[in-house]
Amino acid sequence: MKGIEVRREELMRMISSLEAVLRMKVEPFTVEVRPLLERLRRIVEENRDAETLVLDAEALYRVSVVLALQQKAIVQSASSLFVDAQIVASKVIGSPPVALAGVFLLAWRPLVRIEQVSNPLLLRGYEHFLSLPTRGVVQPEPTSGGAVGAEWAVHEQRFEEELKRLLEELRSRGDWVDYWSFLSEVGGSSRAKVAYLLSFLITRGDVEVRYNPLTEELRIRAAERREDSGDQRTSLVVTVR
Amino acid sequence: MDEGSAEQPEEVVSDRELTKLERKVAIAAALILTAGHRQPGVRGWELRRRLGKNYPKVLEALDSRLKRIGLRLKVVHEDDSQDPDRARYYVVVAEPLALSDLTTLGYSIDEVAVLAATLAYLYASNDRRPYKEVVELLETKYPKWRVESILERLIRRGYLVRTEDDQLVVGWRARVEVDKQELLRAIASLGKFPSGEQTPQPEADSAPSEDQT
Numbered sequence: 018m019k020g021i022e023v024r025r026e027e028l029m030r031m032i033s034s035l036e037a038v039l040r041m042k043v044e045p046f047t048v049e050v051r052p053l054l055e056r057l058r059r060i061v062e063e064n065r066d067a068e069t070l071v072l073d074a075e076a077l078y079r080v081s082v083v084l085a086l087q088q089k090a091i092v093q094s095a096s097s098l099f100v101d102a103q104i105v106a107s108k109v110i111g112s113p114p115v116a117l118a119g120v121f122l123l124a125w126r127p128l129v130r131i132e133q134v135s136n137p138l139l140l141r142g143y144e145h146f147l148s149l150p151t152r153g154v155v156q157p158e159p160t161s162g163g164a165v166g167a168e169w170a171v172h173e174q175r176f177e178e179e180l181k182r183l184l185e186e187l188r189s190r191g192d193w194v195d196y197w198s199f200l201s202e203v204g205g206s207s208r209a210k211v212a213y214l215l216s217f218l219i220t221r222g223d224v225e226v227r228y229n230p231l232t233e234e235l236r237i238r239a240a241e242r243r244e245d246s247g248d249q250r251t252s253l254v255v256t257v258r
Numbered sequence: 259m260d261e262g263s264a265e266q267p268e269e270v271v272s273d274r275e276l277t278k279l280e281r282k283v284a285i286a287a288a289l290i291l292t293a294g295h296r297q298p299g300v301r302g303w304e305l306r307r308r309l310g311k312n313y314p315k316v317l318e319a320l321d322s323r324l325k326r327i328g329l330r331l332k333v334v335h336e337d338d339s340q341d342p343d344r345a346r347y348y349v350v351v352a353e354p355l356a357l358s359d360l361t362t363l364g365y366s367i368d369e370v371a372v373l374a375a376t377l378a379y380l381y382a383s384n385d386r387r388p389y390k391e392v393v394e395l396l397e398t399k400y401p402k403w404r405v406e407s408i409l410e411r412l413i414r415r416g417y418l419v420r421t422e423d424d425q426l427v428v429g430w431r432a433r434v435e436v437d438k439q440e441l442l443r444a445i446a447s448l449g450k451f452p453s454g455e456q457t458p459q460p461e462a463d464s465a466p467s468e469d470q471t
Binding site: 102121122 | 329352374377379382431436444445
């Protein structure tokens with residue numbers, strides 16, 4: 018009985034010393050794994066009670082972590098060609114700066130990077146700038162709220178008409194058409210405007226979009242006419258990948 | 259006649275494919291070279307999104323074109339996984355530069371010497387070392403104020419990182435630009451050369467220059 022106690026204490030001592038190695042980040046090779054494993058095997062062979070087995074498993078787990086650290090240390094040393102920090106320090110001290118710069122050039126391949134703005138990028142930026150609302154300027158008081166409202170209504174009506182015209186144009190094509198070709202054919206020089214209008218139609222569900230990731234083809238077509246009755250609206254889940 | 263008419267569409271398709279590839283190569287070059295982030299380079303998944311799933315082939319084509327003008331594509335895996343989507347892609351110079359090129363690039367020899375010594379020291383110590391210790395090593399060559407100002411500049415350029423616990427760590431730019439093993443090998447071989455040829459000369463591979471005299 019006393020022997021069992023002694024072995025359990027031995028196991029606990031092993032666990033705490035392994036834990037100290039792991040926690041204090043001591044050099045993992047200070048642990049000699051082979052004799053430790055042999056001792057663990059002997060203890061388990063002599064005592065097969067539950068408590069000893071649990072302690073043994075715990076010690077074994079810590080040994081495996083130490084082994085992993087040893088492996089990591091070997092990989093790191095190998096990647097630095099087993100060149101020690103002391104060797105590097107002595108070489109640095111014993112060499113003139115020009116020699117150090119010379120050896121560095123052998124291993125140095127500078128990065129190539131362009132910092133330049135292109136015309137299309139500038140144009141896109143300018144378009145975005147123009148689309149921003151003006152801020153900080155005091156707007157003159159409208160003479161009457163109704164006049165502004167009427168002006169907006171006219172704008173909105175014109176926009177709706179343009180949407181309707183574009184949708185009719187797409188409907189006249191019948192089946193699926195290539196998105197980019199459609200933009201070029203209908204938009205001409207104002208492709209951005211047509212793309213903008215199309216985005217509204219797509220959001221409303223008046224235009225269907227189909228994207229083929231294999232061919233990277235983007236196709237559109239006018240959706241079938243639907244009766245927009247507010248009380249029959251439903252929601253559905255769309256998976257975006 | 260039939261053979262000709264049968265071949266023609268095939269030729270047209272391959273031409274189109276070729277043009278498509280050329281266009282994708284141009285896009286890849288633009289993305290990698292002109293990335294506007296603070297850290298240059300583009301991630302694999304960003305290239306996949308723009309160029310499609312066959313982007314590694316496009317990058318291969320880009321690499322072969324870059325090699326013709328003395329550049330090459332560099333892939334840096336930021337973790338243990340070799341997943342190309344998670345890697346970062348850069349364009350780097352393919353061949354070693356000459357000492358005389360340093361001033362043209364805006365580097366001084368002292369700066370490069372400090373960088374060489376610091377990086378070699380860090381590489382031999384698991385990529386990190388206390389800042390104070392590195393300064394002490396470099397003080398054997400330069401006054402402290404000079405060492406600190408050069409280190410500060412190298413930190414700003416991304417070659418080194420100074421952590422909150424005052425450790426000096428290898429920075430992202432050193433990982434991209436410097437071949438760790440090549441540097442350690444060259445540092446370890448310092449002093450092994452016969453007198454008059456103290457360092458391996460990077461100029462040897464390149465075109466003859468004034469420095470070789």
